[in-house]
Amino acid sequence: MWKYDPVLFSRVLTELTLTFHIIYATIGVGVPLMIAIAQWVGIRKNDEHYILLARRWTRGFVVTVAVGVVTGTAIGLQLSLLWPNFMQLAGQVISLPLFMETFAFFLEAIFLGIYLYTWDRFENQKKHLLLLIPVAIGSSASAMFITMVNAFMNTPQGFELKNGVITNIEPLVAMFNPATPTKVAHVLATAYMTCAFVLASIAAWHLMRGNRHIYHKKALYLTMKTALIFSLASALVGDLSGKFLAEYQPEKLAAAEWHFETSTHAPLVLFGMLDENNNIKNALIIPNALSILAHNHPAAEVKGLNEFPKEETPPLYIHYLFDLMVTLGVFLTVVAAVYWLGKIFKWKFVAKKWFFGLLVASGPLSMLAIEAGWYLAEVGRQPWILRGYMKTAEAATSSAHVDTMLILFSILYLILGIASAAVLINMFRKNPVERELAERSGQQEVMAE
Amino acid sequence: MTLEIVGISVLWLFLFGYVIVASIDFGAGFFSAYSDFAKKKHILHKIIQRYLSPVWEVTNVFLVFFFVGIVGFFPKTAYYYGSILLVPASIAIVLLAIRGSYYAFHTYGGTERNWYLLAYGLTGLFIPASLSIVLTISEGGFVEKSGETLTLLYKELFVSPLTWSIVLLSITSVLYISATFLTYYANEAGDMQARELLRKYALSWSGPTILSALLIIYQLRHHNPEHYSNMFNIAWMFAISCLFFVLTVYLLWKKRHFGWAFISLLLQYAFAFYAYGISHYPYLLYPYLTIYDGFTNQAMAIALIIAFIAGFLLLIPSLYLLMRLFLFNKKYVKGQL
Ligand code: HDD
Numbered sequence: 072m073w074k075y076d077p078v079l080f081s082r083v084l085t086e087l088t089l090t091f092h093i094i095y096a097t098i099g100v101g102v103p104l105m106i107a108i109a110q111w112v113g114i115r116k117n118d119e120h121y122i123l124l125a126r127r128w129t130r131g132f133v134v135t136v137a138v139g140v141v142t143g144t145a146i147g148l149q150l151s152l153l154w155p156n157f158m159q160l161a162g163q164v165i166s167l168p169l170f171m172e173t174f175a176f177f178l179e180a181i182f183l184g185i186y187l188y189t190w191d192r193f194e195n196q197k198k199h200l201l202l203l204i205p206v207a208i209g210s211s212a213s214a215m216f217i218t219m220v221n222a223f224m225n226t227p228q229g230f231e232l233k234n235g236v237i238t239n240i241e242p243l244v245a246m247f248n249p250a251t252p253t254k255v256a257h258v259l260a261t262a263y264m265t266c267a268f269v270l271a272s273i274a275a276w277h278l279m280r281g282n283r284h285i286y287h288k289k290a291l292y293l294t295m296k297t298a299l300i301f302s303l304a305s306a307l308v309g310d311l312s313g314k315f316l317a318e319y320q321p322e323k324l325a326a327a328e329w330h331f332e333t334s335t336h337a338p339l340v341l342f343g344m345l346d347e348n349n350n351i352k353n354a355l356i357i358p359n360a361l362s363i364l365a366h367n368h369p370a371a372e373v374k375g376l377n378e379f380p381k382e383e384t385p386p387l388y389i390h391y392l393f394d395l396m397v398t399l400g401v402f403l404t405v406v407a408a409v410y411w412l413g414k415i416f417k418w419k420f421v422a423k424k425w426f427f428g429l430l431v432a433s434g435p436l437s438m439l440a441i442e443a444g445w446y447l448a449e450v451g452r453q454p455w456i457l458r459g460y461m462k463t464a465e466a467a468t469s470s471a472h473v474d475t476m477l478i479l480f481s482i483l484y485l486i487l488g489i490a491s492a493a494v495l496i497n498m499f500r501k502n503p504v505e506r507e508l509a510e511r512s513g514q515q516e517v518m519a520e
Numbered sequence: 521m522t523l524e525i526v527g528i529s530v531l532w533l534f535l536f537g538y539v540i541v542a543s544i545d546f547g548a549g550f551f552s553a554y555s556d557f558a559k560k561k562h563i564l565h566k567i568i569q570r571y572l573s574p575v576w577e578v579t580n581v582f583l584v585f586f587f588v589g590i591v592g593f594f595p596k597t598a599y600y601y602g603s604i605l606l607v608p609a610s611i612a613i614v615l616l617a618i619r620g621s622y623y624a625f626h627t628y629g630g631t632e633r634n635w636y637l638l639a640y641g642l643t644g645l646f647i648p649a650s651l652s653i654v655l656t657i658s659e660g661g662f663v664e665k666s667g668e669t670l671t672l673l674y675k676e677l678f679v680s681p682l683t684w685s686i687v688l689l690s691i692t693s694v695l696y697i698s699a700t701f702l703t704y705y706a707n708e709a710g711d712m713q714a715r716e717l718l719r720k721y722a723l724s725w726s727g728p729t730i731l732s733a734l735l736i737i738y739q740l741r742h743h744n745p746e747h748y749s750n751m752f753n754i755a756w757m758f759a760i761s762c763l764f765f766v767l768t769v770y771l772l773w774k775k776r777h778f779g780w781a782f783i784s785l786l787l788q789y790a791f792a793f794y795a796y797g798i799s800h801y802p803y804l805l806y807p808y809l810t811i812y813d814g815f816t817n818q819a820m821a822i823a824l825i826i827a828f829i830a831g832f833l834l835l836i837p838s839l840y841l842l843m844r845l846f847l848f849n850k851k852y853v854k855g856q857l
């Protein structure tokens with residue numbers, strides 16, 4: 072018998088919207104930084120190629136921003152529509168960063184509007200570049216504020232709950248909860264990393280197809296160097312996130328690692344399967360590694376899952392999400408490092424077709440790691456929506472139409488996803504780099520005469 | 521002044537901001553699509569594109585600010601309105617999505633599709649209509665509370681004349697506000713042909729806005745007598761609003777001072793909007809929720825107000841810069857930049 076369950080549908084709709092939003096939001100956070108780097112290099116080296124790079128990225132960026140804004144507006148409203156009980160409770164404690172986020176949006180929106188329409192209005196390109204700084208700050212700040220809200224859901228503090236009434240509220244304490252530092256740093260670092268890889272994918276795509284224009288080579292070098300820096304940062308902060316979990320959310324780490332009995336010298340389990348008695352089979356076991364990840368010491372004790380009541384532990388499949396994220400993180404860091412070393416030592420294979428193919432894959436893979444990471448973080452918090460205070464099932468709406476809305480939004484995102492991809496591809500197909508470069512140098516000659 | 525009042529005033533101010541900038545945007549979109557089908561595209565299209573393209577995202581943020589802010593100051597609204605608005609708000613989101621993506625896909629992506637333009641133009645009317653439903657619901661009588669569950673009475677809402685009067689006002693206002701603004705804008709741009717066309721639109725939509733406003737007041741008398749009598753206590757505000765209305769129409773008629781005509785329109789709407797808000801006081805949702813029992817705690821309220829002031833200080837110069845570079849930049853307006 073099929074039974075309508077608003078909680079289930081609310082969860083699926085939230086997952087759907089966030090899964091879709093996070094793609095565009097990540098681009099929104101990282102790409103302004105990449106544009107700024109390219110434009111800055113262009114101005115400093117007086118190199119037309121980098122300026123054009125910045126211009127073309129900006130044009131594509133506008134399309135993704137639009138979808139980011141639209142889906143962000145959707146999730147912003149859906150938080151109240153689907154989780155009214157949660158927002159009523161948590162809103163009393165954590166609405167400050169949500170509110171501040173809207174100011175960050177304002178800043179970003181205003182200066183993006185100005186930046187877009189003033190490419191040729193300033194004699195001095197540096198002034199134009201200055202306009203991009205508030206855009207980059209605005210989008211990174213919105214990511215920071217929303218991540219603070221999410222951090223609060225994992226480690227709520229700054230209030231007291233007595234008989235369903237909240238007292239002693241301290242908004243700043245709630246904002247700067249124990250999860251905030253690692254979460255914000257990891258989200259920002261991975262967003263920059265992902266955007267660098269996504270833009271590198273585009274350059275690598277052209278090179279792989281046999282277009283050896285110096286423009287693409289410069290683009291690839293710039294983006295891969297940035298990607299290397301940020302993937303190292305991401306791995307470093309990821310390690311700190313593990314230590315955070317060991318201390319504050321040990322059940323999430325234990326579930327992610329299939330670590331059932333509390334023990335010292337805990338091993339890191341990679342992939343594998345569980346049988347019905349929770350015995351691990353076919354896994355890659357790295358001795359002591361979990362103890363190192365959790366406490367920086369091979370002999371340290373790590374709490375096991377059996378210490379927690381069964382109904383308060385997250386689903387065990389998050390193990391694969393964790394493995395996927397970490398494997399991709401390590402893999403991408405290695406790829407970026409090999410490329411960079413290859414450029415220095417003039418290794419031939421970094422200009423081979425198959426290697427470009429690998430680089431083309433790096434962008435989508437990085438995005439996949441972001442999705443895996445978020446699913447790990449959110450599913451790993453279950454059954455709680457506000458850890459220790461409110462269960463997800465208590466938070467949802469009881470409205471009768473969540474299933475219909477799920478269908479409605481599925482169609483919407485499908486259309487938006489396909490349309491934005493089609494528009495982007497079209498836009499750059501119709502206006503290839505070579506032609507634009509020729510036009511621009513033609514213009515400059517006219518101006519010089 | 522209590523913190524509750526400060527909170528609701530800030531939100532009301534931003535809602536007013538949204539009503540104005542969004543009306544300009546929605547109406548302009550409608551005129552743009554309409555002019556395309558009425559073969560007057562060459563007259564209006566350029567003017568409208570120049571004004572709208574740089575600012576649509578800012579317009580959207582006004583809305584986001586409002587709904588995030590109201591949940592911040594009045595967390596119980598998340599519960600009351602969140603529980604009942606699932607369907608209407610979802611529809612509004614979808615419409616907003618069509619609209620937002622139109623700008624990006626069309627303006628920057630260069631896709632020209634007639635049906636898309638049509639959909640975009642129509643969202644300009646449907647979005648205000650769907651958002652205005654919230655105002656209707658706030659008047660009470662459309663929500664049933666049994667125990668802890670709230671349900672929206674769709675049928676009552678759909679057949680109520682009050683609903684349709686408010687929808688009517690929202691649509692006519694959108695067209696009136698944007699036509700008046702664009703008349704001014706076209707005049708600045710020195711595009712006389714566009715100015716005359718838009719001036720004609722503005723004048724023809726002025727009457728219907730007032731008529732539908734009167735219709736609403738009449739409906740309220742039966743639907744929500746308490747609100748109706750509150751309105752009478754501040755009738756002077758509505759009277760001032762009417763005076764500004766007459767002034768706007770007069771200036772438009774005489775083809776004089778289009779800038780002042782628009783400012784007078786702003787004052788007309790500001791007075792009416794605040795009068796409506798004040799007479800609605802203290803209810804957020806008749807008869808279940810007032811600003812007092814829905815309010816957040818003291819500590820959060822103060823934190824939000826401080827954040828608001830800091831944010832506002834950041835916004836004012838930025839908005840000023842945006843306006844100076846686009847709206848009030850003679851060269852940009854005339855298309856010379
Ligand atoms: C490009 C994406 C990416 C990459 C390569 C990595 N991560 Fe990650 N990870 C994320 C993207 C991400 C994320 C999407 O940003 C998450 C989800 C929520 C959050 O705070 O960050 C996340 C969460 C997250 C968490 C859970 C934090 C929490 O729930 O509070 C841990 C323990 C790690 N990561 C650890 C790592 C380690 C040890 C990595 C080693 C390379 C790593 N991550 C690479």
Ligand code: HEM
Pocket residue numbers: 081082083085086089090093150154217218220221224445446449450453456463
């Ligand atoms: C303001 C911050 C956030 C709030 C209030 C929030 C709220 C929620 C809620 C209510 C759920 C439902 C629980 C469930 O499905 O079991 C959920 C799950 C989820 N959220 Fe968050 N979330 C926030 C931040 C994020 C962010 C930033 C992301 C990243 C994109 C995200 C991704 C997800 C995902 C993927 C799920 C599905 C988890 C599952 O299957 O159980 N969330 N979140």
Ligand code: HEM
Pocket residue numbers: 092093095096097098099100135136137138139140141142143144145146147150176180210211213214217218258262577580581584
């Ligand atoms: C529950 C989670 C989230 C909510 C409620 C939310 C809310 C929103 C809203 C309302 C907007 C539209 C703002 C506008 O009108 O300009 C938006 C856009 C945006 N969001 Fe989200 N968001 C969430 C998750 C995230 C995450 C996890 C990130 C980054 C890591 C992020 C980064 C952004 C950015 C950068 C934009 C601006 C649009 C762009 O540049 O693409 N958001 N978000």
